[in-house]
Amino acid sequence: MKKILLSALALVVASITIGTTLEGCSNETKHSDTLDTVVIPAKVVTEPADSNANVLTITGKVMDGAMNSVWVEVSPDSTIEFSYPQLDRNNSELFYNWSIDDKITIKYIKTATNGDSVISIQKAE
Numbered sequence: 001m002k003k004i005l006l007s008a009l010a011l012v013v014a015s016i017t018i019g020t021t022l023e024g025c026s027n028e029t030k031h032s033d034t035l036d037t038v039v040i041p042a043k044v045v046t047e048p049a050d051s052n053a054n055v056l057t058i059t060g061k062v063m064d065g066a067m068n069s070v071w072v073e074v075s076p077d078s079t080i081e082f083s084y085p086q087l088d089r090n091n092s093e094l095f096y097n098w099s100i101d102d103k104i105t106i107k108y109i110k111t112a113t114n115g116d117s118v119i120s121i122q123k124a125e
Contacts, residue, residue: 059105059124062098070098070121072106082106084118096123 058080060072068085089095098104103124109117 054110055107055119056110057105057107059103062100062102062104064100065098070104070106072104082108082118082121084121087118087121094120096121098123 058072058074060074060080062070063073063079064071065081068087069081069083071079071081073079084095087095089097096102096104098121105122105124106118107120107122109119111117
């Protein structure tokens with residue numbers, strides 16, 4: 001009985017150690033720049049299609065991004081992060097496959113609750 005309890009305890013300790021290690025790895029890609037940032041969380045679009053009064057456009061230079069998010073420099077001292085998990089990356093009318101230093105235009109819907117919602121990312125002209 002004592003061996004079973006010790007084995008179970010060792011398993012719990014190993015699980016905690018692995019979880020802590022994986023959590024530590026996820027924090028390795030934090031940005032260290034000093035730019036002011038505003039995080040705009042993603043939200044599935046639930047606004048009516050004719051609510052153009054809420055559609056905003058922002059243009060800037062791509063500074064960084066990954067995994068359905070992009071950091072856009074809109075002025076020398078201001079960067080905004082956009083998340084866009086709801087965008088169809090295969091639809092060229094909605095999504096431009098950007099690279100670092102590209103100038104892009106993002107259209108998003110300003111909502112009162114649950115953050116803003118990106119509706120398109122296009123190459124800026």
